[in-house]
Amino acid sequence: MKEEKQGVIADIIFHNQENGYTIAVFETEDEQFTAVGNLPSCHKGRSYLLRGQWKIHPTYGEQFAISSFEEVMPSTEEGIEEFLSSGVLKGIGKKTAAAIVARFGSETFAVIENQPHRLTEIPGIGEKKAESVAEAFRSHREFAEITLYLQQFGINADYAMKLYRVYGADTIAAVQENPYRLAEDLFGVGFKKADKIAEKMGIARDDEHRIKSGIKYTLNYFAGEGNTFLPQNVLCEKAGGMLELEREKISDCLVEMAFQGDVHIENLENRNVVFLMPYYLAEQNVCKCMAAINSARLRPVGSDMDSLIAVTEQDTGIRLSENQKYAVKTSLNQGISVITGGPGTGKTTIINTMIRILQHSGLKTAIAAPTGRAAKRITETSGYEASTIHRLLEYYYSEGEDTMRFGKTAEDPLKQDAVIIDEASMIDLMLMNGLVSAIRPGTRLILVGDADQLPSVGAGNVLRDIIDSEYVYCVKLTEIFRQARESLIVVNAHRINHGEYPDYNEKGKDFFMMREKTEKDMLRTIKDLCVRRLPSYYTQLLPVRDIQILTPVRKGLLGSMNLNKELQEALNPPREQLEEKKFGERIFREHDKVMQIRNNYQMKWKNQEDFTEGEGVFNGDVGFINRIDREFNEVTVVFDECKYVTYDFSQLDELELAYAITVHKSQGSEFPVVIMPMSWFPPVLATRNLLYTGVTRGKQAVVLVGSEDKLRGMIDNNRTKERYSGLKARLKALLDFSFSAKEG
Numbered sequence: 183m184k185e186e187k188q189g190v191i192a193d194i195i196f197h198n199q200e201n202g203y204t205i206a207v208f209e210t211e212d213e214q215f216t217a218v219g220n221l222p223s224c225h226k227g228r229s230y231l232l233r234g235q236w237k238i239h240p241t242y243g244e245q246f247a248i249s250s251f252e253e254v255m256p257s258t259e260e261g262i263e264e265f266l267s268s269g270v271l272k273g274i275g276k277k278t279a280a281a282i283v284a285r286f287g288s289e290t291f292a293v294i295e296n297q298p299h300r301l302t303e304i305p306g307i308g309e310k311k312a313e314s315v316a317e318a319f320r321s322h323r324e325f326a327e328i329t330l331y332l333q334q335f336g337i338n339a340d341y342a343m344k345l346y347r348v349y350g351a352d353t354i355a356a357v358q359e360n361p362y363r364l365a366e367d368l369f370g371v372g373f374k375k376a377d378k379i380a381e382k383m384g385i386a387r388d389d390e391h392r393i394k395s396g397i398k399y400t401l402n403y404f405a406g407e408g409n410t411f412l413p414q415n416v417l418c419e420k421a422g423g424m425l426e427l428e429r430e431k432i433s434d435c436l437v438e439m440a441f442q443g444d445v446h447i448e449n450l451e452n453r454n455v456v457f458l459m460p461y462y463l464a465e466q467n468v469c470k471c472m473a474a475i476n477s478a479r480l481r482p483v484g485s486d487m488d489s490l491i492a493v494t495e496q497d498t499g500i501r502l503s504e505n506q507k508y509a510v511k512t513s514l515n516q517g518i519s520v521i522t523g524g525p526g527t528g529k530t531t532i533i534n535t536m537i538r539i540l541q542h543s544g545l546k547t548a549i550a551a552p553t554g555r556a557a558k559r560i561t562e563t564s565g566y567e568a569s570t571i572h573r574l575l576e577y578y579y580s581e582g583e584d585t586m587r588f589g590k591t592a593e594d595p596l597k598q599d600a601v602i603i604d605e606a607s608m609i610d611l612m613l614m615n616g617l618v619s620a621i622r623p624g625t626r627l628i629l630v631g632d633a634d635q636l637p638s639v640g641a642g643n644v645l646r647d648i649i650d651s652e653y654v655y656c657v658k659l660t661e662i663f664r665q666a667r668e669s670l671i672v673v674n675a676h677r678i679n680h681g682e683y684p685d686y687n688e689k690g691k692d693f694f695m696m697r698e699k700t701e702k703d704m705l706r707t708i709k710d711l712c713v714r715r716l717p718s719y720y721t722q723l724l725p726v727r728d729i730q731i732l733t734p735v736r737k738g739l740l741g742s743m744n745l746n747k748e749l750q751e752a753l754n755p756p757r758e759q760l761e762e763k764k765f766g767e768r769i770f771r772e773h774d775k776v777m778q779i780r781n782n783y784q785m786k787w788k789n790q791e792d793f794t795e796g797e798g799v800f801n802g803d804v805g806f807i808n809r810i811d812r813e814f815n816e817v818t819v820v821f822d823e824c825k826y827v828t829y830d831f832s833q834l835d836e837l838e839l840a841y842a843i844t845v846h847k848s849q850g851s852e853f854p855v856v857i858m859p860m861s862w863f864p865p866v867l868a869t870r871n872l873l874y875t876g877v878t879r880g881k882q883a884v885v886l887v888g889s890e891d892k893l894r895g896m897i898d899n900n901r902t903k904e905r906y907s908g909l910k911a912r913l914k915a916l917l918d919f920s921f922s923a924k925e926g
């Protein structure tokens with residue numbers, strides 16, 4: 183029989199932040215009881231009205247099983263004070279809470295709600311603070327109502343909070359109107375979750391919103407895997423399978439979506455393919471801009487390139503090889519060019535030479551890279567200030583559109599005469615679109631990178647497509663220079679790239695293999711390397727900071743998730759003075775190494791060195807937990823040693839431990855020491871170019887731990903996963919067109 187019970191939480195025995203499952207001891211005036219169930223936002227000392235029924239647990243006896251709940255605002259002064267000081271209204275600590283209640287007593291809530299200006303009667307509270315307290319209180323009440331409504335659809339408090347951040351007071355209306363919007367608008371709400379909510383709301387399986395959302399979800403899912411489109415038959419099969427509907431229904435809906443401009447369908451290389459609109463528009467625009475940049479007249483570099491090169495050779499003391507000279511000359515004379523080569527083939531040297539020549543010629547130059555870490559490295563090795571491509575393009579978060587935009591565009595382009603991009607293999611289609619849009623014809627665009635690295639995380643196969651289309655000049659560097667040849671990491675990287683097996687364990691060298699048979703032994707050795715062996719050999723090494731474990735997978739004993747758990751335990755174990763916060767299965771602890779796992783353009787940072795402030799934390803940024811504040815429910819992470827970013831507890835799904843990361847996430851970064859397990863991994867991942875990418879991340883040492891057979895297996899596995907991308911075909915078409923125009 184359903185009953186109602188009201189009580190104050192006296193103790194929380196268990197609480198899962200992700201799904202809200204809670205076991206808590208409640209207190210009423212005359213009894214204590216244990217309640218179990220979904221209680222997403224529970225706080226010790228707060229009062230709740232529970233609905234549910236009594237059940238007998240075989241071990242723990244009688245418990246109240248919660249089916250729904252609502253928070254009851256406290257009415258006693260003691261309760262009000264406890265509520266105010268619990269951290270729910272940011273900026274009110276214990277002292278201020280006590281002062282407010284001492285002044286307004288049981289009328290406190292009424293005052294905050296209806297006469298917030300009266301809060302200024304409390305010393306230390308000014309107009310602004312009074313307003314912000316009232317606003318926080320109002321949102322808390324609003325949010326409590328929203329949580330109450332959403333819980334009937336199985337939406338827990340964390341998701342409710344995310345929805346509330348996006349839709350504010352309109353949250354309930356937004357969910358009611360089209361629950362599938364949640365999957366499109368919110369990080370972490372997948373189609374399946376939205377589908378469950380819709381089902382509970384009684385939405386039919388063949389509802390149009392459902393099919394369209396399923397199609398978008400499928401296209402987005404495959405975009406997440408790197409594809410800018412899907413062949414129509416593949417899309418219908420995948421979406422139909424997921425939605426459990428006939429293919430015809432999907433095809434019909436697709437046509438309508440194409441009419442409404444949600445998707446673009448075209449015949450590309452003799453098959454019908456479907457694009458989400460932004461990817462189609464981006465491919466088109468990239469081609470259009472590339473054509474304009476490539477055919478424009480350039481402001482010339484000083485007259486005699488050979489003597490300019492000779493001057494820089496004298497300055498740097500490095501005589502360029504013929505191929506390097508060719509790369510420099512070609513790139514400076516073309517609208518767009520590509521320079522590609524493996525490690526140690528002189529890419530940085532060429533960049534330095536080009537910058538000097540451009541400077542000698544009085545031409546303005548920008549150097550940028552796709553990630554902050556890559557940009558920092560260029561600055562360190564070249565001495566020239568480099569930035570991220572995002573910063574070069576002056577990105578900002580557009581509140582109104584709820585999206586990221588670039589300040590530099592076709593209307594307000596970059597003013598430079600040359601833009602040099604390093605690590606160009608990491609550029610995805612959308613970033614390339616932003617970049618070429620902001621480059622006015624007349625500016626040189628020089629893309630430098632290693633086309634054999636894994637392709638970009640985001641959709642597209644930009645660098646490969648550009649090279650393979652043969653639309654622009656491309657110079658391939660193959661010679662490894664003497665200094666670089668000293669490093670077995672460099673030599674082995676080239677061997678691996680050519681399908682040859684590496685040499686290792688040479689005395690005084692930097693490439694090692696530790697043979698272990700079982701996964702358990704590999705795990706033990708990896709931990710021992712981090713904790714004991716490597717730090718005792720490389721004495722300058724700080725294990726947490728300088729050793730990076732790279733693995734192909736997330737799951738399994740040697741996947742990043744488990745490795746992180748094990749390494750956290752080994753390198754940053756629980757200690758009394760270290761605060762920690764459990765979030766789902768994860769535990770975050772002060773001093774932990776963590777990684778941001780999505781682009782968040784709104785996240786604010788403060789630089790404690792130069793006191794600058796800004797917005798934007800990016801997928802792949804690695805930092806350290808500086809502080810966990812339980813009073814304010816916040817975790818502060820330091821990125822780049824000086825940028826402080828504060829996460830609310832509800833945002834912790836944007837962070838992951840980063841002692842171990844996947845090779846995919848490591849692109850563009852370099853680490854003093856890299857350790858990679860060599861075990862059985864799925865063949866789609868255990869590939870040559872994944873190994874190559876991983877190995878080239880190490881600078882002082884690379885240690886492979888595991889089976890030589892598996893290592894050889896990876897090198898022999900030269901399959902590269904095909905990505906659906908239309909850029910190559912479009913650029914080829916441009917090339918054919920310009921040939922036929924010339925001939926005509």
Ligand SMILES: Nc1ncnc2c1ncn2[C@@H]1O[C@H](COP(=O)(O)OP(=O)(O)OP(=O)(O)O)[C@@H](O)[C@H]1O
Binds near residue numbers: 664
């Ligand atoms: N023409 C040359 N003659 C002699 N040494 C050279 C020449 N070009 C480059 N080097 C040297 O080879 C090494 C590798 O060059 P560089 O750092 O430019 O390569 P890279 O392709 O940028 O490598 P990585 O991708 O590993 O950063 C450096 O020590 C550099 O000084």
